[in-house]
Amino acid sequence: xxxxTQPPSVSGAPGQRVTISCTGASSNIGAGYDVHWYQQLPxxxxxxxxxxxxxxxxxxxxxxxxSKSGTSASLAITGLQAEDExxxxxxxxxxxxxxxxxxxxxxxxxx
Amino acid sequence: xxxxxxxxxxxxxxxxxxxxxxxxxxFTISGFSLNWVRQAPGKGLEWVSSITGGSNxxxxxxxxxxxxxxxxxxxxxxxxxxxxSLRAEDTAVYYCARDQGSNPLNGMDVxxxxxxxxVSS
Numbered sequence: 001x002x003x004x005t006q007p008p009s010v011s012g013a014p015g016q017r018v019t020i021s022c023t024g025a026s027s028n029i030g031a032g033y034d035v036h037w038y039q040q041l042p043x044x045x046x047x048x049x050x051x052x053x054x055x056x057x058x059x060x061x062x063x064x065x066x067s068k069s070g071t072s073a074s075l076a077i078t079g080l081q082a083e084d085e086x087x088x089x090x091x092x093x094x095x096x097x098x099x100x101x102x103x104x105x106x107x108x109x110x111x
Numbered sequence: 112x113x114x115x116x117x118x119x120x121x122x123x124x125x126x127x128x129x130x131x132x133x134x135x136x137x138f139t140i141s142g143f144s145l146n147w148v149r150q151a152p153g154k155g156l157e158w159v160s161s162i163t164g165g166s167n168x169x170x171x172x173x174x175x176x177x178x179x180x181x182x183x184x185x186x187x188x189x190x191x192x193x194x195x196s197l198r199a200e201d202t203a204v205y206y207c208a209r210d211q212g213s214n215p216l217n218g219m220d221v222x223x224x225x226x227x228x229x230v231s232s
Contacts, residue, residue: 002155036218038156045206045225046148046156051218089156093216099170100146100215105155 003028004090004103011109012080020106022073022090028101030071033093037066037075040087040105049088050075077108085110113137113221115207120226127197127230133190133207133223140164141185144210146219147192149203149228159205160192161215170215175201197230204228 005023012018022035029035037050048057050066053073065076073092077084090103119131131147147159160171160181169181180193190207204225211217 034216034218038219040156045222046208046219047222048218048220051211051220057220087155091156091158091218097173099172100158100161102148102156102158 002104003094003097003101004092006088006090006103006106008104009107009109011111012077013111014080014082016080017076017078018080018108019077020075020088020090020108022075022103024071024073024092024101026071027096028071028092028094029068029073031095033095035066035068035073036091037064038089038091040089042086046089080110082110084108115209115221115223117205117207117223117226120205120228122229122231123197124232125198125230128193128195129197129228131192131194131205131207131226131228133192135188135190135209138209138221139185140183140188140190140209142213144213144215145183145190146208146210146215147179147181147190148206148208148219149201150206150225151200151203154203157203161210162190163215164213168214194228197228199230202228202230 034052038046040046053068054066146161208219209221
């Protein structure tokens with residue numbers, strides 16, 4: 001069981017908007033530690049998608065956005081495209097564990 | 112090109128040892144915190160260990176504490192993971208990943224392609 005909780009799967013039609021939640025606790029997100037999001041396409045290494053809650057690395061489309069509030073964070077994807085079909089993971093730091101923690105991952109299916 | 116390349120994976124019997132290496136190119140690792148992250152077959156990502164730029168702070172996941180040792184050689188621009196007393200549940204693809212800063216708080220922006228470790232008799 002992961003320290004950060006994500007829905008196992010979400011889906012949406014091309015062009016739609018989907019959100020993926022990431023719920024933590026007072027020792028990680030709630031303690032003020034930043035949240036980062038990764039996209040993992042099948043058979044490839046993860047790729048940083050959003051860092052420090054809402055920042056996009058160079059090259060990441062502005063269809064991807066992140067937010068954080070309290071003990072939770074969210075990733076939103078607008079204008080859904082077939083190429084967005086992948087697994088998405090949130091990550092933060094946990095002071096009780098003295099280390100990084102990942103969410104269990106969310107599989108996005110584009111219908 | 113900024114790149115991380117892992118090596119050292121393979122098949123090992125339960126109780127055995129393996130040493131993974133991760134060589135960086137295109138940047139100098141001394142200013143960055145580095146991590147090992149693993150992914151068991153069909154499962155999600157699991158953080159394993161991290162080490163800051165000057166090796167001042169080293170942390171491990173509870174699942175590997177006492178069995179794995181992370182180290183780095185800034186002069187060789189390389190990261191290592193010594194894995195002892197291996198168990199079947201350590202079977203995974205092991206990735207090395209760079210943090211964006213000197214501490215493990217800013218997101219991992221560069222990842223290697225991964226090396227596969229299989230623990231089986």
